[in-house]
Every structure is written in structure tokens, then in C-alpha cells.
Amino acid sequence: MAPRGKATSTREARNPLGAKSSSRGGIQKRRGPTRVDTDGDLDMDGPSKRPNRGSTAEAAGGRSRPSGRGPPPSRGAAKVAQIVMKQLGNGSSDLASRVSRSTRGRGGYTEGLTWLRVRGLKQSKAASNSDGGLSDLLSFMERKASSLQSGRKRQVTIRKSHKAGEYVFVGANKEDAEELVKLNTFTFAGIQLEVVESDADFEPPNKATESPETAELRAKLQAILSQRYNGESKLLKLDALAADAELVTLGMFETRERALKTFKGLMAICDGLFKTLQEKKDAIESISLANNSIDNVIQVESVATTFPQLKNLDMSGNLISNMEGLQRWKGKFKELDAIYMTGNPIEGTDPNYQATFLEWFPKLRSINGIELRTEQQIAEQEAARLPKPIPQSGPDFRDVNGIGEQFLLEFFTAYDTNREALSSRLYDASSQFSLAVDAQSVRDPNGPPPLPWGAYIKSSRNLLKINTHHARSQRLFKGAKAINDLWKELPMTKHPNMKDELSKYIMDCHPLPGLADPTGQSQFGVDGLILAVHGEFEEYDQKSGTTGKRSFSRTFVLAPGLSGTAQIRVVSDMLSLRTYSALPNVFVAPSPAPADTANQHQAMIAELSKQTGMVPQYSEMCLSQVEWDFARALVIFNEKKSQLPPEAFVSAP
Amino acid sequence: MTLPDADTEVRASSEGAYYQAINSRAKLDTFYINSSNRYSIPADISINGSVVPTPAEYSKLLETQGENVLYEIESLDAHIINPSFQYGAPENVYESEKNEKSGRKMSIVVTTMGKVRFGKGRDAPQKMFNETFVLVPNWDAMARNPARGLKRWLIMSQNFRAL
Numbered sequence: 001m002a003p004r005g006k007a008t009s010t011r012e013a014r015n016p017l018g019a020k021s022s023s024r025g026g027i028q029k030r031r032g033p034t035r036v037d038t039d040g041d042l043d044m045d046g047p048s049k050r051p052n053r054g055s056t057a058e059a060a061g062g063r064s065r066p067s068g069r070g071p072p073p074s075r076g077a078a079k080v081a082q083i084v085m086k087q088l089g090n091g092s093s094d095l096a097s098r099v100s101r102s103t104r105g106r107g108g109y110t111e112g113l114t115w116l117r118v119r120g121l122k123q124s125k126a127a128s129n130s131d132g133g134l135s136d137l138l139s140f141m142e143r144k145a146s147s148l149q150s151g152r153k154r155q156v157t158i159r160k161s162h163k164a165g166e167y168v169f170v171g172a173n174k175e176d177a178e179e180l181v182k183l184n185t186f187t188f189a190g191i192q193l194e195v196v197e198s199d200a201d202f203e204p205p206n207k208a209t210e211s212p213e214t215a216e217l218r219a220k221l222q223a224i225l226s227q228r229y230n231g232e233s234k235l236l237k238l239d240a241l242a243a244d245a246e247l248v249t250l251g252m253f254e255t256r257e258r259a260l261k262t263f264k265g266l267m268a269i270c271d272g273l274f275k276t277l278q279e280k281k282d283a284i285e286s287i288s289l290a291n292n293s294i295d296n297v298i299q300v301e302s303v304a305t306t307f308p309q310l311k312n313l314d315m316s317g318n319l320i321s322n323m324e325g326l327q328r329w330k331g332k333f334k335e336l337d338a339i340y341m342t343g344n345p346i347e348g349t350d351p352n353y354q355a356t357f358l359e360w361f362p363k364l365r366s367i368n369g370i371e372l373r374t375e376q377q378i379a380e381q382e383a384a385r386l387p388k389p390i391p392q393s394g395p396d397f398r399d400v401n402g403i404g405e406q407f408l409l410e411f412f413t414a415y416d417t418n419r420e421a422l423s424s425r426l427y428d429a430s431s432q433f434s435l436a437v438d439a440q441s442v443r444d445p446n447g448p449p450p451l452p453w454g455a456y457i458k459s460s461r462n463l464l465k466i467n468t469h470h471a472r473s474q475r476l477f478k479g480a481k482a483i484n485d486l487w488k489e490l491p492m493t494k495h496p497n498m499k500d501e502l503s504k505y506i507m508d509c510h511p512l513p514g515l516a517d518p519t520g521q522s523q524f525g526v527d528g529l530i531l532a533v534h535g536e537f538e539e540y541d542q543k544s545g546t547t548g549k550r551s552f553s554r555t556f557v558l559a560p561g562l563s564g565t566a567q568i569r570v571v572s573d574m575l576s577l578r579t580y581s582a583l584p585n586v587f588v589a590p591s592p593a594p595a596d597t598a599n600q601h602q603a604m605i606a607e608l609s610k611q612t613g614m615v616p617q618y619s620e621m622c623l624s625q626v627e628w629d630f631a632r633a634l635v636i637f638n639e640k641k642s643q644l645p646p647e648a649f650v651s652a653p
Numbered sequence: 654m655t656l657p658d659a660d661t662e663v664r665a666s667s668e669g670a671y672y673q674a675i676n677s678r679a680k681l682d683t684f685y686i687n688s689s690n691r692y693s694i695p696a697d698i699s700i701n702g703s704v705v706p707t708p709a710e711y712s713k714l715l716e717t718q719g720e721n722v723l724y725e726i727e728s729l730d731a732h733i734i735n736p737s738f739q740y741g742a743p744e745n746v747y748e749s750e751k752n753e754k755s756g757r758k759m760s761i762v763v764t765t766m767g768k769v770r771f772g773k774g775r776d777a778p779q780k781m782f783n784e785t786f787v788l789v790p791n792w793d794a795m796a797r798n799p800a801r802g803l804k805r806w807l808i809m810s811q812n813f814r815a816l
Binding site: 386389390391393394396434435441442462463476508510511512514515516524532557576583 | 701703734760769810
């Protein structure tokens with residue numbers, strides 16, 4: 001059976017560098033007081049420290065069934081990990097010690113239970129029962145053990161049980177376990193049971209336990225893998241696997257199915273070596289899959305999933321004949337830098353595969369050793385794919401008779417200094433005000449710490465948060481008096497002076513038709529203005545004594561004032577508040593976008609042609625030779641003028 | 654004097670639909686008065702300080718931003734600015750009084766604030782935005798048997814700013 005990676009686990013003893021354990025490499029029978037935690041990791045702390053570890057949450061949980069927790073990477077591969085790590089340079093490198101450390105720690109055993117290992121269920125007739133015969137076996141053991149006792153009979157109980165591969169592990173208290181172990185060699189459902197005390201008082205890992213045969217095979221594959229790894233070049237050579245004498249001897253490539261399984265197994269072992277993606281990336285940069293008769297990458301798909309950060313891949317000498325055979329790698333290998341495809345039939349049948357590769361693998365630079373694009377080109381292509389915000393322009397201020405401007409210049413000063421006068425002058429009985437808080441806004445990480453929302457939140461009318469009719473209408477303030485009553489409660493503010501610090505504001509203003517005419521004279525309503533202002537203010541909350549900056553947006557709908565009062569009145573005033581974050585300065589001309597380079601080049605070509613009389617093609621050649629340095633282009637032109645052919649010029653110079 | 658609060662709920666849902674349309678790059682025409690013959694003027698669309706002549710042009714502008722640009726609103730508020738909007742109304746509005754009572758003839762100013770996310774993933778750059786809409790009745794939807802899928806309100810004025 002091919003190793004199935006994560007599904008199986010060798011609980012082989014490993015020897016982290018420098019650990020004093022006597023277990024050295026290879027497969028090892030469970031014996032002695034060595035303990036293994038829930039993941040099947042050896043506990044190098046030894047049994048003496050056990051009581052401390054019993055208190056960990058995991059241990060206290062004492063699972064009796066395989067849990068839903070994802071299986072950890074196969075630790076059986078640890079030996080190869082050691083070899084790989086050693087080959088990576090100095091065996092005691094950080095990486096190596098990290099890997100070895102990572103397999104330690106995390107205790108996990110069920111307190112007070114003694115574990116027995118029972119073999120035979122799988123071979124028994126009961127194995128064909130619905131649950132694999134487990135419940136039959138357990139009740140058989142409890143019954144037999146109970147009846148075996150001499151003298152006062154006591155009910156023997158199995159507290160926990162756990163099927164793992166060939167074995168069933170049963171946990172019972174010490175007294176009961178002593179009775180249960182006597183069932184060794186008893187016959188159950190036609191087979192002689194083997195009941196032995198499990199090598200320690202640990203709860204076996206919640207994974208299938210390998211048969212000795214599997215473990216041995218795994219060890220052999222690991223050995224082969226480590227031979228095929230070159231630490232210096234960070235290359236894993238998985239080429240011509242079917243010709244590997246050892247693999248052939250093992251029968252790993254006897255049939256196609258077997259070969260595919262073997263390959264998956266190899267990948268799983270590789271995967272198990274590394275705790276993090278970074279470790280994997282650091283250890284293996286290149287893989288060769290050359291000369292493996294692969295006609296569809298499905299057969300080796302696991303390379304892509306196991307090594308998503310691979311840099312170099314050699315696929316040469318395989319049997320890929322069309323894009324279909326490569327389809328499964330689309331969107332994989334995001335870091336791939338070079339790929340070799342020589343000797344595949346696709347080279348003759350569909351040479352366009354190269355273009356497709358450049359699309360699929362965003363970082364791919366070269367194919368078959370030929371550089372197709374530079375790193376800079378890749379970076380440019382990536383930048384071009386990044387989303388670009390809609391450019392900003394200065395204020396879109398379509399004012400009417402300067403009304404909007406006048407309003408803004410007055411408004412914020414008045415709001416800061418005399419809200420009552422402001423409300424009575426520009427607001428009337430039908431004016432509306434509300435504020436809305438966005439407490440999740442983006443803020444500048446270098447900005448000041450955000451201010452609390454306490455002073456605003458109880459009157460915030462963010463309709464995404466305030467859902468009841470009652471609360472919504474309560475938080476809509478209608479009429480100058482109601483508005484002023486609220487304003488009195490809100491923190492004091494100081495807005496920047498708009499004239500002096502214009503760039504702290506963004507304001508747009510447009511005419512707006514169809515406003516209600518309170519006089520009823522105009523059936524179709526009156527024309528007004530709508531203003532949107534964005535900015536910041538300093539705040540002083542007189543109640544909490546906090547000060548600081550806040551960002552705001554404020555929308556005003558202005559209508560002509562009614563006779564006798566101010567020139568305008570505020571129909572609607574909506575204040576949106578967010579944590580302070582400086583505005584973009586829309587008053588400076590935007591810097592020329594990179595796309596403008598092309599335009600600049602065109603302009604230079606035209607200018608050079610104009611000054612020299614050259615046709616545009618020659619101007620362009622000349623400019624590109626001097627990296628678009630116009631002055632140098634002129635110098636070169638003057639130097640080479642006499643050597644230029646007549647067709648270089650629009651007309652005779 | 655008090656109109657039903659239905660307005661705010663209508664707004665909330667229509668704004669949600671609008672940003673959904675933006676995010677999915679759906680056609681935006683049906684959200685604007687440009688889609689109705691009753692309105693002789695086009696919607697006034699101002700995006701980051703530039704006037705955009707048509708909803709289709711705005712769609713184009715949105716597309717130039719590239720893939721995976723996501724608008725997400727975090728705050729929303731609305732005021733009724735004219736309970737009985739007349740602009741572009743037909744001479745005989747269908748069930749005029751009933752519609753006025755139920756608030757279907759009003760015009761509304763809506764402000765939203767939220768984030769634009771440029772690109773996928775948690776590290777993608779984000780910017781705040783604030784946007785103001787003036788919504789007016791879609792007279793075409795106020796008929797005995799209005800065509801299906803017509804919006805009840807249409808955008809007459811829009812002002813977007815990335816902040």
C-alpha cells in the first residue's frame with residue numbers, strides 16, 4: 001500500500017537534534033515510557049512532567065472519538081525532514097531546530113486511563129458488522145473480563161475506545177485494565193485476540209495506525225526522497241521515477257494506478273516535512289519532473305498543491321501534447337519563474353502554449369531557458385492590473401450668484417461660534433437636520449487615536465443601523481428650534497478657516513430644481529442649490545472634556561429665502577461623521593499618470609522631427625537610443641547627421 | 654405634514670440595489686431620470702469633481718478602475734425635500750392624491766458614506782467615500798399597470814467624492 005500521507009501516520013520515534021532520547025531514526029516499536037501526544041508526537045519531556053500537562057485544555061477534553069480537527073502533517077516524515085534540514089547546510093540551523101521543536105509540546109492524554117492495544121478485530125468475523133464489529137468486541141471484552149474475576153465480581157467497564165488501523169485501543173481505569181489484559185489470546189469471533197498494555201498511558205492519535213508493512217514502505221520512500229533532494233540547489237529531483245531501481249524493486253510503479261498513488265504519497269511525505277509555507281519555500285525552490293511519461297498534469301497535480309510557491313519546474317521529456325494536458329495547472333504556481341517543456345509533443349502541436357503560460361503564471365519569466373519577459377515587465381504588467389481609483393478633480397462648484405460660496409464661508413464660522421444665531425437666521429420651521437455616524441471608517445494608521453462616539457451616537461440616524469420608525473423620526477430634527485436644541489447638546493467645534501486652509505476642504509455645488517415652494521406660487525417648485533462639503537474639525541466635548549479631530553461630510557439643500565428673512569434658507573442639512581483622516585488635496589494638479597509617458601514620447605518625437613527634419617520613425621529610433629533624453633538626441637543627431645540615409649528626412653535637408 | 658417613514662425604507666433598499674449594481678458592473682441607466690421620457694433634463698452626475706454626462710459614461714469610468722473594486726456603504730441618511738414633487742409630472746398623475754399621501758410623489762435627498770475597496774483580500778487599499786443623491790418620483794411607475802422592474806424613484810442629482 002502506498003503511503004497516504006496525511007491519512008496515515010507513523011508514530012516513529014524521532015530524535016530532535018540534541019535531544020537525549022535513545023530512539024534514533026527509523027521505525028520504532030512503541031515501547032517503554034516514551035509518550036506520544038494526541039498528534040502522535042513523541043514527548044521528549046518524558047513521563048516525569050506528566051501531571052503538568054494533564055491540565056491543558058486539549059488533554060482535559062479527553063476525546064474518545066476521532067475529532068473533526070484536521071489531521072496534522074504526517075510526522076512520520078520527520079526523519080526525512082532531519083535529513084533535508086541537515087543537507088540544507090548546517091544541521092543545527094534555525095530551520096532545523098524549528099522543525100524539530102514544532103513537533104514537540106502540546107500534551108494530550110486522558111487522565112487516569114490505562115490503555116490497551118487490541119489486535120484481531122479486523123481479522124475476525126465480526127469485522128463485517130455495521131460498525132466493523134467494534135461494539136461487539138467491546139461488550140465481549142467487558143463481559144469476559146467481568147466474569148473472569150475471582151471472588152467478588154465487579155463490572156469491568158471500558159471507558160474509551162478507538163479504532164486505529166489494525167488495532168483497537170481501549171481505555172479503562174487501572175483496575176479494569178488489569179482484568180481486560182487477561183483476555184490476551186482469547187478467541188473472539190473466530191480469531192485469537194492480542195491484548196497488550198499499550199506502551200504508555202497515552203491516548204493514541206486519532207488517526208489510523210499503520211501496519212508495520214506500511215511503516216516500512218514509508219521509511220523506504222523517505223529514504224529515496226532524501227537521496228533525490230539537493231539542499232544546496234534546493235532542488236527536488238523527481239525525474240525518471242519509473243526508472244528508479246529502488247522504486248521498481250518496491251513495485252511502486254508496477255501499474256499506472258500504483259504509480260499515481262506512489263507519486264501522491266511522495267508529495268504527502270514532502271508536505272509533512274514543513275510546518276509552514278515559508279519553510280517549504282525556503283527548502284525547495286525547484287522540482288524536476290522530467291522524463292516521467294506524464295501526458296496530463298492531473299497525474300502530478302499534487303505538485304501544484306504541495307508546492308504552490310515553487311520557482312522552477314522542469315517538465316521536459318514528458319508526453320504533454322496539448323493544452324488540455326496542462327489545464328489543471330491554470331491558476332496554480334503563482335510564483336513560478338522558469339519552466340522547461342522541451343521534449344514534450346506540445347512543442348510541435350501547439351507552440352502557443354508559451355503565451356498561455358505567461359498568462360497563467362503571473363511571475364513566469366522564462367520558458368525552456370529563454371527569458372520571455374523581464375522582472376520589470378512583470379512588475380509593470382502587475383501594476384497595470386491593479387485597480388485604479390477614479391481621478392480627483394478640484395471643486396465642481398457650479399454656483400448661482402455666489403450664493404453657495406457665501407453660504408459656506410459664513411456657515412462654519414457661525415456653526416463654531418454661534419449656533420443659535422445660525423439656526424434662527426438660516427433655518428425655518430420646515431428645515432431638517434440629522435447626523436449619521438460611521439464608526440467603521442478607514443482611518444490613517446499614523447493619525448491621532450480615534451475619538452469616542454458617545455456624544456453623537458444617541459442622535460445618529462444612520463439608517464443602516466436605526467431600523468424602527470420611532471427611532472428614525474426621533475432622530476430627524478425638524479424646525480429651527482429643534483435643530484438648535486440638538487446643536488446645543490453636541491460638542492463644540494472649530495472648523496478650519498475656509499479662506500486660509502482651503503485644501504482642508506472639498507466642496508461641490510450644483511443647482512437643484514424642483515424644491516418645494518412654501519408660498520405655493522410656483523407649481524413646479526423653485527430652484528435651489530445642493531452642496532456637498534467634506535472636511536475636518538477640532539472638537540471639544542464639554543461633557544467628557546475630550547478634544548481631538550474628526551472628519552465630516554455635510555450635505556446642504558438650499559432654497560431661496562422667504563421674503564423678509566435671509567436670502568436663503570436651509571431645507572436639509574445632513575451631517576456625516578467619521579474618524580479623522582486627512583482629505584486628499586484636490587486643489588493641486590494631479591501628477592501625470594504613467595500612461596502619459598506614451599504621450600510624452602509622442603510629443604518628443606514630433607518636436608525632434610520638427611527641429612531636425614527627420615521622419616518620425618528616425619526621430620523615435622534616435623530618442624530611444626538615448627533613453628528619451630531630448631538634449632542628447634539632438635547631440636547624436638548632429639553627430640550622425642551626415643551618415644543618415646536620405647529616407648531619414650521628410651525632404652532634403 | 655408627516656409623511657410615512659416608508660421613504661427611508663425605500664431609500665435603504667434602493668441604495669443597496671444601486672451599489673450592488675455598481676459592484677456587479679450592471680447597467681446603471683434604469684436608476685437615473687435619463688431612462689424616463691417624463692424628464693426632459695438628464696441627471697446631474699458629478700464624480701470626484703468632474704461632471705459625467707450620462708450614466709453610461711459613469712459605468713465606463715467605473716470600469717477604468719479595473720477589476721475587484723468594491724463599494725460598501727456604512728452609513729445612510731435621507732430627508733424628504735419636497736413632499737409633492739411636480740417636475741416632469743404628467744398632467745394627470747395616476748391616483749394622484751393617494752400617491753401623494755403615501756409619499757410616492759416626494760423627492761428625497763440621500764447621503765451615503767462607506768468604503769471603496771481596491772482589490773481583493775484584507776490588505777487591499779481602501780478609501781472612504783461620501784455620496785449624495787437626489788431622488789425624484791418615476792412617473793412611469795405611477796401608472797395603472799406599470800412595466801415590471803421600474804424603479805419608483807430615479808436619480809436626478811448625484812455627487813460622489815472619494816475622501
